[in-house]
Amino acid sequence: MSLIKLIETLPKTELHLHIEGSLEPSMMWELASKHGVTLPYDSVEAIEAAYQFDDLQSFLDLYYQGADVLRDEDDFYLLMMAYLQRCRIDNVVHAEIMFDPQTHTSRGVGFDVFMPGFNRAITEAKQQWGMSVYLIMSFLRHLPEKDAIDTLNQAREYYPMIKAVGLDSSELGNPPENFVKVFAASRALGFKCVAHAGEEGPPEYIWQALDLLHVDRIDHGVRSSEDAVLMQRLKDEGMPLTVCPQSNIKLCVFDHMKDHNILELLDDDVCVTVNADDPSYFGGYLNDNYRALMTHLAMNEAQLVRLVKNSFVASFLPADEKNRWLREIDKLVGM
Ligand code: HPA
Numbered sequence: 001m002s003l004i005k006l007i008e009t010l011p012k013t014e015l016h017l018h019i020e021g022s023l024e025p026s027m028m029w030e031l032a033s034k035h036g037v038t039l040p041y042d043s044v045e046a047i048e049a050a051y052q053f054d055d056l057q058s059f060l061d062l063y064y065q066g067a068d069v070l071r072d073e074d075d076f077y078l079l080m081m082a083y084l085q086r087c088r089i090d091n092v093v094h095a096e097i098m099f100d101p102q103t104h105t106s107r108g109v110g111f112d113v114f115m116p117g118f119n120r121a122i123t124e125a126k127q128q129w130g131m132s133v134y135l136i137m138s139f140l141r142h143l144p145e146k147d148a149i150d151t152l153n154q155a156r157e158y159y160p161m162i163k164a165v166g167l168d169s170s171e172l173g174n175p176p177e178n179f180v181k182v183f184a185a186s187r188a189l190g191f192k193c194v195a196h197a198g199e200e201g202p203p204e205y206i207w208q209a210l211d212l213l214h215v216d217r218i219d220h221g222v223r224s225s226e227d228a229v230l231m232q233r234l235k236d237e238g239m240p241l242t243v244c245p246q247s248n249i250k251l252c253v254f255d256h257m258k259d260h261n262i263l264e265l266l267d268d269d270v271c272v273t274v275n276a277d278d279p280s281y282f283g284g285y286l287n288d289n290y291r292a293l294m295t296h297l298a299m300n301e302a303q304l305v306r307l308v309k310n311s312f313v314a315s316f317l318p319a320d321e322k323n324r325w326l327r328e329i330d331k332l333v334g335m
């Protein structure tokens with residue numbers, strides 16, 4: 001089977017995807033019109049044209065502004081459903097999806113609005129095509145830890161729907177060490193923990209996420225390669241990194257895809273995975289990211305298969321389900 005066909009055919013998971021970052025310009029336009037929200041754009045094309053970023057913050061400014069069109073339960077249902085249908089096309093059989101409650105609660109849109117909307121879409125996807133979904137509730141690190149603790153408390157009724165907590169938004173100047181209490185409380189409640197670290201921030205932030213927040217995965221983590229001791233630690237622990245290649249190019253973490261270090265990390269035995277992050281803002285869903293590695297980094301079949309297997313190994317699925325998918329991949333690769 002050709003590499004391009006294998007990318008499409010292999011079952012995959014996606015572990016680093018912000019649902020608010022899957023809001024397509026066309027949906028943003030329709031929801032703005034539905035709710036009478038005035039956008040600073042005069043067409044869908046103008047929204048697309050605005051998606052040129054210098055760094056993480058220049059993206060986040062548009063991402064939070066875009067999320068303002070999400071107002072009622074149906075909006076969150078439509079948003080989640082559109083992404084899950086896209087998963088079906090890309091053969092993503094399991095997704096661990098981040099959502100940012102504070103982006104919505106700060107606008108007066110509560111858990112009782114977005115959680116039922118998400119739940120309806122996830123339930124339909126499970127019933128209709130057997131999709132498996134976990135939710136990751138992410139705290140915004142540019143806000144005080146107190147706000148994150150309030151958010152954890154507000155979510156109480158919805159804990160059964162949530163698998164893990166995360167940490168996202170503006171990284172530089174907002175280190176993991178500021179969120180020790182809320183992560184300890186989350187772990188005590190039984191949640192898995194992830195945190196964005198080492199996207200723009202230094203390796204020190206990755207150490208903090210490991211040692212102070214006790215995370216189960218690092219989101220991004222591409223700056224690990226600057227610290228040989230950290231690299232050894234990641235390998236010794238099998239600590240996964242959820243890498244987002246096209247995101248890193250759009251936000252200028254690397255100048256060009258040919259400069260990206262994901263395959264070096266993989267060949268060095270770090271458990272790296274491929275993810276889309278915010279696909280509608282960064283110009284590609286999951287398979288587009290895999291195809292970019294093929295085109296610009298000459299990814300070979302063995303590397304593809306390892307990346308895809310890592311996506312299951314690094315997931316929060318139970319061991320028997322992971323093993324079932326790993327065997328299925330071996331079978332498909334052997335054909
Ligand atoms: N980094 C930090 N915060 C985010 C991102 C990201 O890539 N996407 C959405 N929120």
Ligand code: ZN
Nearest residue numbers: 018168219277
């Ligand atoms: Zn992210």
